[in-house]
Structures are given as C-alpha cells and as structure tokens.
Amino acid sequence: MNNKYQPPLSSLGRRKFLKYSSLAVGTGILAACSGGASSTGDEDLGENPIKIGIMYSTTGTIAIVEKSLQDATFLALEQINTNTGPWEGNGEGIEGRKIQKVVVNPDSNWDLYNQMSKRLIDEDQVVCVLGCYTSASRKSVLPVFEEKDSILYYPVYYEGNECSSNVFYTGAAPNQQITDSIPYCYENFGAKGFFIGSDYIYPKESNRIAKAELEKIGGKVVGDEYAALGTTEFITIINKIKQAKPDFVLSNLVGDSIPAFYRQFKDAGITAEQIPIMAYPTTEEEILAMGTEYAEGHYTSFNYFQTVDTPENKAFVAQFKEKFGKNRVTNGVMEAAYLQTFFMAQAMRDAIKAGEEIDTKSIREYTRGQKFQAPQGLVKMDPDNYHTYLYSRIGRWGADGQAEIVFATPAAVKPIAWSQTLYPGRVCNRPVPDDRSNPIKETGKDLQVKYLEKT
Amino acid sequence: MYAYLFPVFYLAQEAVTEETTEAFSIVALGNQLLNGISIVGILLLTGLGLAITFGVMRIINLAHGEFIMLGAYVTFLMQSTFGLDLLLTIPFSFLITAAIGALVEISIIRRLYGRPLETLLATWGLSIVLQGVIKLIFTAQLKYVKAPPYISGNLTLLRDAQGSAAIAISYYRLFIVFVAIALLALTGYLLYNTDLGRQVRAVTQNREMSKCLGINTSLVDMVTFAYGCGLAGIAGSVISSLKSVSPPMGQDYLVDAWMTVVTGGVDKLIGVLAGAFLIGEFNAGIAYLLNDPTARVIVLAAVIVLIRYKPEGLFTIQKRS
Structure with a gap:
C-alpha cells in the first residue's frame, strides 16, 4: 500500500471498511478461541x-x-x-x-x-x-x-x-464455609460486620447467607458494599469502612480486586488488629500476588490450606x-x-x-x-x-504468606446444599x-x- | 460495565433507601472528597499519555492501557531480577515503554496516519497481541510489586474527638498526585516552551506546511508517540504497587483514560487536569452517597451526554472553520 497517499476518512471505502473490520473481529474471535479445542x-x-x-x-x-x-x-x-x-x-x-x-x-x-x-x-x-x-x-x-x-x-x-x-x-x-466462620468472627472480633464483595451472584448470595447467620446469633451488618468485577480502586469502600467502624470485614471480592483491596486497606492506615478481614476467596495465590505483609493477621475460611x-x-x-x-x-x-x-x-x-x-x-x-x-x-x-x-477450616495469614490454622472441624462435614438459615x-x-x-x-x-x- | 445500564435506577433507589437510615456525616463526605483527589491523581496519570497520543497527535490508541500494563511489568521485572526500588524502576519503565511505542509507531501507526478507523482497529489488535505476549512470558498469574517502604502511612488533616484520624489521605496516594502534576507540568513545558514542542504542534496543525519548512515530520511523530507511551509506562509503574498487576489490567484504565481526555477536551493539556478532576470527584462523591457500580454508570452516562452537546470537550480552542 502506498503510504504517501493518505485518503481522507470520507473516502474510506465500504469494501475496505468491511475488509478491515472483519479482520479485526476475526482477530478477536481468534484470540478468544486461541488454543481452541x-x-x-x-x-x-x-x-x-x-x-x-x-x-x-x-x-x-x-x-x-x-x-x-x-x-x-x-x-x-x-x-x-x-x-x-x-x-x-x-x-x-x-x-x-x-x-x-x-x-x-x-x-x-x-x-x-x-x-x-x-x-x-x-x-x-x-x-x-x-x-x-x-x-x-x-x-x-x-x-x-x-x-x-x-x-x-x-x-x-x-x-x-x-x-x-x-x-x-x-x-x-455454605454450611462448610460460612456457617463456621461467622460465629468465629462474632466470638473473636465482635458483633459488627462490614460485608463487601464483587458485584455478581456468588458474593451477593454468599453475603446474604452470612448476613442471616450473623443476625441469627445477635450480630449486625453495618455495611454492605459491592464493586464491579475487576475493580482495583477501593478508596470509597475503605472510607465507608472507616466511618462504619466495624469489628471485622467480610470479603467476598474475587480475582484481581483482592490484592488491590488488601493493599489499599493497609495503605489507608487500618491494621489487622483494628479491623481484621475474614475472606472466602482470598487464598495462598492472591496473598503471594499482594505481598505477604498486606495479608498478615487477616483470616480466610477454607477447606484446605497449603499448611x-x-x-x-x-x-x-x-x-x-x-x-x-x-x-x-x-x-x-x-x-x-x-x-x-x-x-x-x-x-x-x-x-x-x-x-x-x-x-x-x-x-x-x-x-x-x-x-x-x-x-x-x-x-x-x-x-x-x-x-x-x-473439612471446614479457618486460617490466619502469617508473615510467610502461609496460613496458621486456628480452627478446624474434627472430620469432613456433611454438605447441605441449601442454606439452612x-x-x-x-x-x-x-x-x-x-x-x-x-x-x-x-x-x-x-x-x-x-x-x-x-x- | 454495560450490564449495569439497565438496573441503574433500581440500584440507585435501593442504595438511597439503605443509606438514609445512617447518619449523614459532613466529615465523612469531606474525607471522601479528599479521597477523590487520589482518584483524580490516578486518572490524570493514566490519561496524560493519551492526551499526547490522542490529544496532540489524533491517534486513536486503544492499546494505551497495554502500555500502562507494560510499565507495571517493567517494574515487576526490575524488582524481581535486580531488586530495584520502585522509584528507581520508573526511568526504565519510561524508556522501555517509549522504545516499544517508537517501534509500534514505525511499524504500524506511521502507515495509518489520517485513517482513524484503521488506526482504531490496528491498535485494538495490538492491545490483544500485547496482552497475549505478556501472558506467554509471565503467565496469567497476578504479580507482586513491592511498594517503597518510605512512602507509607497517612497524612492526617483532622482528628475526631477520640483523637483518631477523621480526615486523612495516604502518603502514597499523595505521591501519585504529585507525580501526575509534575508530569503534566513537564509535558506542558516541553510542548509550549521548547523547539521540539513547537515542531510537534506545527506538525499537528499543518503537516504539509511543516514538511515544506524543513521539519522532519516522521521523526517528530515518532518521538511524540514514544513520549506518550512512555508516560503511560510511568503511570503503570507508579500504580503497580497500589493495584493489581496482571495481563488484562490495562483494560481497566483504558476507559477511564478516554473519559478523562474526552471530557476535558483534546486541544489543551489543561483539559486533562479538568477532566480528571471532574470525573474523579464526581465519581468519589456519587460512590459515597450511592455505591461504586452506580457511580460508574452515572459518570459514564454524564460523559456521553456531555460529548453529545460539547463534542470537543470542555476546554477547546476557537477554530476558524
């Protein structure tokens, strides 16, 4: 193609447009299917x-x-x-x-x-x-x-x-993760929980169940906030957490939101001693990505830890x-x-x-x-x-990015598909x-x- | 993001009924507006590179987010292999992303000047390629970037009755604002007070005439585009320790950067500052009163309305038609 000749936009032919746009769409699909089956x-x-x-x-x-x-x-x-x-x-x-x-x-x-x-x-x-x-x-x-x-x-x-x-x-x-962690938070941290999560089905449902569990034992949800999937800016939510002064934060954030949240949480001057975070989707992998110093002292409830x-x-x-x-x-x-x-x-x-x-x-x-x-x-x-x-376990993250298991059921727990609360x-x-x-x-x-x- | 367009009214309503039960606090709002400044800082930083490539050069660069991502990965690479401090990696980020930018300009953009549609498609493709390449080299796992330990803690402006911080902002976020403003000033100086800047503006205004007057237009183009990409690289470095580093991270900033540049107006550099300030503060304010996803929808909708009535943005130069 002769690059000295530069046609104005209006002369961009229909055919040429089709050619290039289909090429671009094709690239997109190709990228989506890369590896294919x-x-x-x-x-x-x-x-x-x-x-x-x-x-x-x-x-x-x-x-x-x-x-x-x-x-x-x-x-x-x-x-x-x-x-x-x-x-x-x-x-x-x-x-x-x-x-x-x-x-x-x-x-x-x-x-x-x-x-x-x-x-x-x-x-x-x-x-x-x-x-x-x-x-x-x-x-x-x-x-x-x-x-x-x-x-x-x-x-x-x-x-x-x-x-x-x-x-x-x-x-x-739910009964293998939420049911044990909420009473644990209530007894060890206090009655007031601030719930956050990514904005889709799992975090919302999970928080709804956790809220019912917390209220059943006499606790209170002082905040309930969601961030779009993939959000990495949490300054507003952290500000709301500061105002609400909860005893603990329950986090159902997923994916790349997790490291961003923990980092900004600590950066905003809140320590794990003041407000510990209890999370479900935060695992060894996310801890490694955020830097262990940001997770130290926070908690995760899971069936398995590397430790x-x-x-x-x-x-x-x-x-x-x-x-x-x-x-x-x-x-x-x-x-x-x-x-x-x-x-x-x-x-x-x-x-x-x-x-x-x-x-x-x-x-x-x-x-x-x-x-x-x-x-x-x-x-x-x-x-x-x-x-x-x-098994239902709760781990407290240490300086090495590994969990110290602070709670575990004596054997595997029978699953209950429906939240009993x-x-x-x-x-x-x-x-x-x-x-x-x-x-x-x-x-x-x-x-x-x-x-x-x-x- | 588009999924939120429909339930916006429902969400807003829901949020209003929930929030009114709590005491409205002027201090909290003050804190939030201060927090808004830090959002402004990030918007300004990520939008600045685009203000050069789009604002000055009129290149629709959809790979802008990927240059931010590249900057973050350069920082990660420098830290993990040489143990460099984050601040010391910034020059490398600038140089490496600028070099890649120059390469892209020579190989792709140069051949598409004056053809915005094709540039759009080409840079879109480029963004997919860059993400793919980074994923192949570094895998899809999130990467850890160490924050500089000496910029930590919070600046407290107001304490409440118990003596704990009521209005505070973290030093790192202030640092981001500082870097953004400094880069804006530097860019303004380069553009309006140096020979190179004059040449850049001359080429933008009348390419043929500039050529006749002996300006090496292709060199000017390359340098300008590389500089814009380098700025994106710096942005990537600086935010990498506060956010998450992963191959698709750039997508998150692309839309924000575009909103910032388009709102402010593309003709004047000061437009980016205005755009960043407006969007950042509105976002922070609405997010505080309602919630984050809703704030994003409202701000996006507002920008669309604004572009409808002021397509050139808020700050424009009167032109002879």
Whole structure:
C-alpha cells in the first residue's frame, strides 16, 4: 500500500471498511478461541482412550484463577495416566484405558462457556467435563448439561441453593464455609460486620447467607458494599469502612480486586488488629500476588490450606511444585480441582470393573458415595445431594504468606446444599438410581451438623 | 460495565433507601472528597499519555492501557531480577515503554496516519497481541510489586474527638498526585516552551506546511508517540504497587483514560487536569452517597451526554472553520 497517499476518512471505502473490520473481529474471535479445542496430541494414549472435557479460561480476567485450576487438573490427569501419586497401584489410566483431555478456553466470557460446553458434548463427544470457576459461568452452562444430560465436575466453593443431577460439586457448600466462620468472627472480633464483595451472584448470595447467620446469633451488618468485577480502586469502600467502624470485614471480592483491596486497606492506615478481614476467596495465590505483609493477621475460611498437615498434602504440594515451579503455591480451589479428578477416575474405574459402559448414567451412579484420601483429609461425595463432605477450616495469614490454622472441624462435614438459615429444613435427596426427578424435600427440621465417619 | 445500564435506577433507589437510615456525616463526605483527589491523581496519570497520543497527535490508541500494563511489568521485572526500588524502576519503565511505542509507531501507526478507523482497529489488535505476549512470558498469574517502604502511612488533616484520624489521605496516594502534576507540568513545558514542542504542534496543525519548512515530520511523530507511551509506562509503574498487576489490567484504565481526555477536551493539556478532576470527584462523591457500580454508570452516562452537546470537550480552542 502506498503510504504517501493518505485518503481522507470520507473516502474510506465500504469494501475496505468491511475488509478491515472483519479482520479485526476475526482477530478477536481468534484470540478468544486461541488454543481452541486442543487434544493432547503428543502423548501416547494407547487404544480406546476415555475423552473428557477441560473447561477453564486461560485468558481474560478470571484466567488468574482458572489457569491454576487447570494446572491442578493436569497434574491429577498425568498421575492417573502414569500410575503415580494417589493413583499408584491402579495401573496406567483407568483399567488400561488412558484419559484423553479435550481442552477448551472460554476466555472469561460467560456466553462462551455455554457454547464451548455444547461443543464438548456434541462434537467432541466427551463423557464428562471438569471446569468452571465463577457462579456466573456455572449458571451459564447448567442448562446445557441438564438438557443434554451430561456431567460437570465443579471444583469451587459456591453460594449453594442448587441441586442438579448433572453437576458434582466438590467445593464448599455454605454450611462448610460460612456457617463456621461467622460465629468465629462474632466470638473473636465482635458483633459488627462490614460485608463487601464483587458485584455478581456468588458474593451477593454468599453475603446474604452470612448476613442471616450473623443476625441469627445477635450480630449486625453495618455495611454492605459491592464493586464491579475487576475493580482495583477501593478508596470509597475503605472510607465507608472507616466511618462504619466495624469489628471485622467480610470479603467476598474475587480475582484481581483482592490484592488491590488488601493493599489499599493497609495503605489507608487500618491494621489487622483494628479491623481484621475474614475472606472466602482470598487464598495462598492472591496473598503471594499482594505481598505477604498486606495479608498478615487477616483470616480466610477454607477447606484446605497449603499448611494442612497430612502426608497426602505434603506429597501434593511437592508434586505440584515439581511440575509447575518452586515459587508456585497450592490453594483450596486447586485442591478441589485435583481431588475431583480422582473422584471421576475412581467412578470410571468402578464402572469398568462392574462391566458397564462409561456414560453419563454410570459416571453419575459410581461417583455417588466415592471416597478419596485428599490432601485436606478423607473426603466423600455425598450420594444424596452430589456435594462433597469437606473439612471446614479457618486460617490466619502469617508473615510467610502461609496460613496458621486456628480452627478446624474434627472430620469432613456433611454438605447441605441449601442454606439452612434462608431455607430451614430444605434438603436435597436423590433416589438410587437417579431418575432426575425433583429432589427437593422440605423436612421442616433443624438439620444437625454431621461428620464423615473415619473408617 | 454495560450490564449495569439497565438496573441503574433500581440500584440507585435501593442504595438511597439503605443509606438514609445512617447518619449523614459532613466529615465523612469531606474525607471522601479528599479521597477523590487520589482518584483524580490516578486518572490524570493514566490519561496524560493519551492526551499526547490522542490529544496532540489524533491517534486513536486503544492499546494505551497495554502500555500502562507494560510499565507495571517493567517494574515487576526490575524488582524481581535486580531488586530495584520502585522509584528507581520508573526511568526504565519510561524508556522501555517509549522504545516499544517508537517501534509500534514505525511499524504500524506511521502507515495509518489520517485513517482513524484503521488506526482504531490496528491498535485494538495490538492491545490483544500485547496482552497475549505478556501472558506467554509471565503467565496469567497476578504479580507482586513491592511498594517503597518510605512512602507509607497517612497524612492526617483532622482528628475526631477520640483523637483518631477523621480526615486523612495516604502518603502514597499523595505521591501519585504529585507525580501526575509534575508530569503534566513537564509535558506542558516541553510542548509550549521548547523547539521540539513547537515542531510537534506545527506538525499537528499543518503537516504539509511543516514538511515544506524543513521539519522532519516522521521523526517528530515518532518521538511524540514514544513520549506518550512512555508516560503511560510511568503511570503503570507508579500504580503497580497500589493495584493489581496482571495481563488484562490495562483494560481497566483504558476507559477511564478516554473519559478523562474526552471530557476535558483534546486541544489543551489543561483539559486533562479538568477532566480528571471532574470525573474523579464526581465519581468519589456519587460512590459515597450511592455505591461504586452506580457511580460508574452515572459518570459514564454524564460523559456521553456531555460529548453529545460539547463534542470537543470542555476546554477547546476557537477554530476558524
């Protein structure tokens, strides 16, 4: 093109405009699909591999978190395919059949999750999918998995109030994270809580449940503020916190908002002794990014911390660091992404052993009740509501960026899908075999905390 | 962001009913307006580079946010490999982002002068590429940048009855405002009091005539664009320790920077200051009375209305048509 000749804007031809704009749109789509559906080609997968879908965003805002979930999942799959780690003794792959992963990248775009899950199920014909992080993406794919009757393993603590026969939830239900942390805050910090969060489903629902829990025991919510996803300017919210003078802050901020908030919190002159922050989504990974001095003295409630003292966890941390680098850390969501891959593998193994085809029905029935000695301790997939028996722990962040565990349940807690403060007595009980009927039952009773029996 | 456009009235209503139950405090509002100054500082800092590339050169640069991101990554790199203090990394940020800017000008922008639409698309593509490259090199993980330890603590202007700070602003945020103003002054000096600045303005006003008078227009273009990018790099360095450092971070500042520049008017440098001040303070005030997402919607809507009636922005030079 002759660059000395510069046509004025008006002469920018329609054709040329179309050419360039389609090029630009194309670039955008290309970027969104980069990696597209890449099956692992260079590995030798032997005969008749089992195809599964991996759906985590490795680009866009939420990639910060989802990339590490993908890493943890890949570690588990590698161990399953090579008969190492917790899979040792089971042989390479599942009864001789290796797992083939079909990896898609939905680019942190909720609509793309929907499209890509359709593609995984219809075109790639995967038997199940491991993936999603935000509740927004889960809500976006839920109708797809239900309509096409396929299985999603979802590794994230979430707001509860769902009971699908097509999703296995391996992160915390409200009663495994909120129910213990709110009384802890009330007793140790005081009655007044200031609630903040990112502006989407999970933080709002989670804060709503926490508010009900706090008010039930006599506490008070003195502020309730939300910031758009990805916000890094918190000066207004911090000013409101200063005015409200709460005893503690409950944070449900996610992603890149987390380091910004903790830094500005300390920068504004508020110490962890004056107003401690209790958070759910703040994990080892975010602490590393913000600088440990900003998190010191604050708290997180989670099922797993890198400091959990079990032989399985020591092995997990060592294997993860060996594969992905010494400076990486593990956190609760990654651990859930790791353990759910073994739930899936064990279910497939049991199905093959029983002489059944690997399909939605067999995976579902054999995943129910599956137990696994996870890094956090012994966990179990609840056969009734498809959530997971998990430990409930509270950690206080130290100067080294690791948590000192100040509270832990004696064993894994039975999950309750529905928040009992908002929906007292509501449970989810699926029949065996699952006929996909409405599982919601109103018992009208106060549900007791049940622990997983160690066997 | 667009998702909030619909529920704005509902949100506003909700917020009003919630807030009225609490005592309205004039001190708190004062504190908030002071806090607004620190938002102004960040807007000014991030908008300044754009005021050069768009305001002076009329290049629609959608990759502006990525140059801010590059600056932050230069700081991260310098800190993690050489253990440099944040302030000492600033010159490197400026030079490296300016160099990348010069490269971009030579390879892409230069070929598209006078064709705003194509420039828009090209720089949009460039922003995707830069994010991708940084992600490939540094991974998508958030990065840690250490704040300078000697700029910490708060400046207290007013204490309440118990003696605790009622109106206060952190020194680091004051530092940001200071850097922003200093850069604005420096840029103003360069543009209006030096030969290079005169040449830059001459080229902008009449490229052909400048060429006839012996000005090396392509060199002037390159230097100006590189300077604008370098300013974005400085912005990235300075805010990196207060915010989060990740590949998509620039997107967050792009819209704000554009709003600032467009509101203030693109012809005069002082417009950026005015734009930053108006948007920052309005944002802070509304966010305090309602909440952050609502404030953003209202301010964005206000800017759209403003552009509708004053397309040239608030500060414009009267031109002969």
